[in-house]
Amino acid sequence: MNVDAVSDIFRRVLENDEVRADSDFFVMGGDSLLATRVLSAVARSWGVELDFDDFMTSPTPDALAKKIASMA
Amino acid sequence: MPYSHPDVIRAFADAANRHPDRLATADNGHLLTYAELAAWVHATAVRLGPRPGTVGVVTSRSAATVAALLGVLAAGGTYCPVDPAHPEPRRRALLAASGARLLLTPDPDTPTSSGAKTLPIPKPGEAVPEAGNDPAYILFTSGSTGAPKPVVTPRGAISTVTGELRTLFGLTPEDRVLQFASLNWDTCLEEILPTLTTGAALVFDERAHSGSFPRLLRMIETERITLLDLPSAFWHELVRHLTEERATLPASVRTVVVGGEAVSPVRLADWCALGTDEVRLVNTYGCTETTLITHAVDLHGPLAPRRTEPWTAGERVPIGRPLPHVRQHVSEEGELLVGGPSLALGYRDLPEATAERFVEVDLGDGPERCFRTGDRVSLARDGSLVHEGRLDHELKVRGVRVDPGEVEAQISGHPRVGAVAVAGATVADHTTLAAYVVPRSPADAPTLAGDVLDYLRDRVPGHLVPSRITVVPELAYTASGKVDRAGSHRRYVSSSH
Numbered sequence: 001m002n003v004d005a006v007s008d009i010f011r012r013v014l015e016n017d018e019v020r021a022d023s024d025f026f027v028m029g030g031d032s033l034l035a036t037r038v039l040s041a042v043a044r045s046w047g048v049e050l051d052f053d054d055f056m057t058s059p060t061p062d063a064l065a066k067k068i069a070s071m072a
Numbered sequence: 073m074p075y076s077h078p079d080v081i082r083a084f085a086d087a088a089n090r091h092p093d094r095l096a097t098a099d100n101g102h103l104l105t106y107a108e109l110a111a112w113v114h115a116t117a118v119r120l121g122p123r124p125g126t127v128g129v130v131t132s133r134s135a136a137t138v139a140a141l142l143g144v145l146a147a148g149g150t151y152c153p154v155d156p157a158h159p160e161p162r163r164r165a166l167l168a169a170s171g172a173r174l175l176l177t178p179d180p181d182t183p184t185s186s187g188a189k190t191l192p193i194p195k196p197g198e199a200v201p202e203a204g205n206d207p208a209y210i211l212f213t214s215g216s217t218g219a220p221k222p223v224v225t226p227r228g229a230i231s232t233v234t235g236e237l238r239t240l241f242g243l244t245p246e247d248r249v250l251q252f253a254s255l256n257w258d259t260c261l262e263e264i265l266p267t268l269t270t271g272a273a274l275v276f277d278e279r280a281h282s283g284s285f286p287r288l289l290r291m292i293e294t295e296r297i298t299l300l301d302l303p304s305a306f307w308h309e310l311v312r313h314l315t316e317e318r319a320t321l322p323a324s325v326r327t328v329v330v331g332g333e334a335v336s337p338v339r340l341a342d343w344c345a346l347g348t349d350e351v352r353l354v355n356t357y358g359c360t361e362t363t364l365i366t367h368a369v370d371l372h373g374p375l376a377p378r379r380t381e382p383w384t385a386g387e388r389v390p391i392g393r394p395l396p397h398v399r400q401h402v403s404e405e406g407e408l409l410v411g412g413p414s415l416a417l418g419y420r421d422l423p424e425a426t427a428e429r430f431v432e433v434d435l436g437d438g439p440e441r442c443f444r445t446g447d448r449v450s451l452a453r454d455g456s457l458v459h460e461g462r463l464d465h466e467l468k469v470r471g472v473r474v475d476p477g478e479v480e481a482q483i484s485g486h487p488r489v490g491a492v493a494v495a496g497a498t499v500a501d502h503t504t505l506a507a508y509v510v511p512r513s514p515a516d517a518p519t520l521a522g523d524v525l526d527y528l529r530d531r532v533p534g535h536l537v538p539s540r541i542t543v544v545p546e547l548a549y550t551a552s553g554k555v556d557r558a559g560s561h562r563r564y565v566s567s568s569h
Contacts, residue, residue, distance in 0.1 A: 029499040052283035
């Protein structure tokens with residue numbers, strides 16, 4: 001389901017293999033610039049255009065996947 | 073609403089702008105144009121200073137009294153004529169009753185005993201006393217002691233640089249400039265001031281800051297933005313998006329200005345392959361202490377030198393040549409020193425820090441005040457400078473200068489922190505801050521990272537909060553016993569994931 005795909009995006013953007021479903025992007029070293037890469041990747045994969053506010057309130061693969069599912 | 077006329081001084085200024093060369097006053101054969109009278113009024117207002125209160129004006133049937141009347145009003149003061157033909161006691165009584173503390177007189181030798189300070193009305197054409205050294209704004213840079221340093225920039229510096237940037241950006245009244253930079257950093261001034269002194273339009277739009285590039289690009293297109301001034305790191309992400317999504321930059325954009333940190337040669341090569349040949353890409357360099365931009369170079373587009381080979385990884389992209397107002401000197405250590413009229417006055421109330429960075433250097437015509445940038449540079453064959461690194465430990469995080477000492481000093485304030493080192497770390501080709509913290513007591517170790525994070529978030533802005541805080545048993549030290557920031561980072565970086 002989406003959680004694995006979102007986790008993959010996190011891993012690729014953060015260049016960190018230790019991302020889990022409950023890993024907070026911003027605690028793992030992500031910042032607003034790297035967040036734009038996640039948002040672009042989400043738009044490409046699911047056609048959902050999220051913004052910073054969506055990501056800040058759903059900063060884990062688990063939460064972000066739910067958000068994507070609710071908007072797709 | 074029968075009476076809705078503009079303010080009289082505004083109406084005079086409008087008239088002077090519309091008809092600068094028309095005759096304003098003919099004073100016994102002495103002719104003044106509107107432009108000349110307006111300059112005289114301005115000089116009088118500057119002499120009085122802002123909101124001078126009631127100003128007595130010793131009248132004479134001449135244009136000088138007109139300049140004084142309008143000058144008092146332009147300064148925001150209250151005009152009170154004083155007839156020189158009246159007996160001295162009467163003049164004194166009237167001045168006292170008017171509350172005037174200043175008295176403008178066409179003849180500085182006129183004796184007054186009114187208690188008001190006497191100022192001569194400036195002569196027509198007299199140069200306006202320079203406002204150049206008056207402080208215009210204060211902005212802060214990172215300081216190693218933990219306290220940010222207030223940089224005081226004079227009016228003359230921002231005036232000079234604003235004029236230079238109008239030329240550099242090639243602005244015309246047709247331009248529409250996006251306001252992108254944070255209004256708390258100096259970069260926003262390079263968007264605001266050149267635009268509004270050209271007659272171009274400044275566009276604020278929240279879609280620029282949503283984190284969504286498709287939204288940003290749609291906004292640029294619908295708002296017909298012609299000039300973008302972006303932090304290099306953000307531009308890198310924009311190029312990545314345009315390349316990966318095969319998206320195009322809206323055709324309205326004719327100039328993209330970047331700056332704040334090193335331009336990636338890989339992103340630059342991608343940009344050049346995007347079909348942006350008609351768009352000027354301008355790289356810029358400058359410090360808060362030398363006011364906005366001191367060096368610039370066209371990297372791509374109609375004004376850039378032709379390159380036969382594409383940019384490749386490992387090349388260093390130049391930061392540019394000095395703008396015409398800039399005097400530069402490269403020390404034997406390779407440090408860039410910048411002189412000229414755009415230097416700040418110094419760090420407010422920090423004479424030692426000011427003396428350390430603002431130094432006298434002989435550039436050939438005797439000693440000259442220069443700012444030591446702390447940046448190591450080399451000279452490329454075309455005369456542009458290439459950034460080689462820092463002479464101190466300062467880092468650029470999201471385009472903002474950060475002294476790791478400032479972050480260490482803040483973290484040291486936490487009662488359960490025994491020692492701390494802050495180093496620059498690279499996460500997915502971005503510079504971020506990594507903090508290594510030794511607890512005072514081992515019992516604190518499990519909760520200390522989160523506690524320090526909360527502690528910092530209450531005290532410092534986001535760019536000074538490390539993206540990673542690692543609790544470690546000890547730091548690395550140099551042979552001389554000082555904390556080794558890079559060494560501490562190297563020792564623990566693999567375990568900090």
